[in-house]
Amino acid sequence: MDNLGFIVVGYGLTWLVLSGYTWRVNRRLESADRALAEWNESDDRARESAAAAPSA
Amino acid sequence: MSVSAKSKPAALLGLVALAVLLAGSVVGLFVVPADAAQGDVQRLMYVHVPAAWLAFLSFFVVFLMSVLYLIQRDLRWDRVAASSAEIGVVFTVLTLALGSMWGKPTWGVWWTWDPRLTTTAIMLAIYVGYLAIRSFADDPEKRARWAAIVGIIGFANVPIVYLSVIWWRTLHQPPSSPRSVAPEILWTLMLNLAAFTLVYIYLMMRRIRLARLEGKLEERVAYHG
Numbered sequence: 001m002d003n004l005g006f007i008v009v010g011y012g013l014t015w016l017v018l019s020g021y022t023w024r025v026n027r028r029l030e031s032a033d034r035a036l037a038e039w040n041e042s043d044d045r046a047r048e049s050a051a052a053a054p055s056a
Numbered sequence: 057m058s059v060s061a062k063s064k065p066a067a068l069l070g071l072v073a074l075a076v077l078l079a080g081s082v083v084g085l086f087v088v089p090a091d092a093a094q095g096d097v098q099r100l101m102y103v104h105v106p107a108a109w110l111a112f113l114s115f116f117v118v119f120l121m122s123v124l125y126l127i128q129r130d131l132r133w134d135r136v137a138a139s140s141a142e143i144g145v146v147f148t149v150l151t152l153a154l155g156s157m158w159g160k161p162t163w164g165v166w167w168t169w170d171p172r173l174t175t176t177a178i179m180l181a182i183y184v185g186y187l188a189i190r191s192f193a194d195d196p197e198k199r200a201r202w203a204a205i206v207g208i209i210g211f212a213n214v215p216i217v218y219l220s221v222i223w224w225r226t227l228h229q230p231p232s233s234p235r236s237v238a239p240e241i242l243w244t245l246m247l248n249l250a251a252f253t254l255v256y257i258y259l260m261m262r263r264i265r266l267a268r269l270e271g272k273l274e275e276r277v278a279y280h281g
Contacts (some may be wrong), residue, residue, distance in 0.1 A: 021143075
């Protein structure tokens with residue numbers, strides 16, 4: 001195969017860029033999902049403690 | 057409505073995209089014969105051309121969603137536009153890098169201010185600018201409005217990129233037609249185009265979901281401080 005270096009780097013870069021971007025999006029997605037779940041849990045806890053507190 | 061990071065259809069599509077991309081790379085590298093004129097380096101076409109087509113598709117989606125947003129003022133369209141712009145920038149960077157790698161052994165230079173290369177670089181700058189503008193505005197409505205305007209005006213450059221090889225004298229080859237390409241080259245190109253399109257759909261599913269989650273977090277911060 002002539003110009004093997006260009007071909008290997010070209011295909012390698014394609015895979016690296018596409019998999020790297022996919023990895024980044026998935027990490028951001030998991031992080032956002034976790035943040036939202038934690039907030040929802042803290043909301044639920046706040047509501048439960050407000051319901052359990054004796055009314056004045 | 058619960059929005060989870062895990063999605064079975066997206067994971068399945070991701071696996072299919074991965075398999076087709078792998079098949080496309082194997083066929084492009086080892087199965088299809090080398091080009092008679094350029095030799096093996098022409099194999100870079102099987103990744104360079106699909107990356108360029110997907111960049112065009114991504115920016116067409118940005119244009120379409122920007123128009124829809126300005127008509128309906130629905131932030132869902134803005135989220136789709138933003139997702140597609142980000143993915144389009146990734147494909148454009150890939151297009152330029154692969155073109156440069158193909159250009160060096162065939163033209164003798166990594167880069168030249170050729171009309172196709174220059175208009176593609178301008179296209180990249182426009183959509184990097186589109187993403188930068190989004191980060192300047194805190195108000196989602198204002199951000200979406202500014203971005204939609206840039207998404208519509210900026211799209212004017214996309215047909216110029218495509219037509220640049222027809223309008224001007226350029227080092228870059230003009231668009232090929234199925235009649236001017238050997239069937240095995242055409243099918244390999246179509247296989248890789250299918251692979252890149254599947255990757256785009258998969259990334260859009262994930263990126264739109266991310267945009268929706270980030271919107272919810274933003275709402276939450278705005279409400280609770």
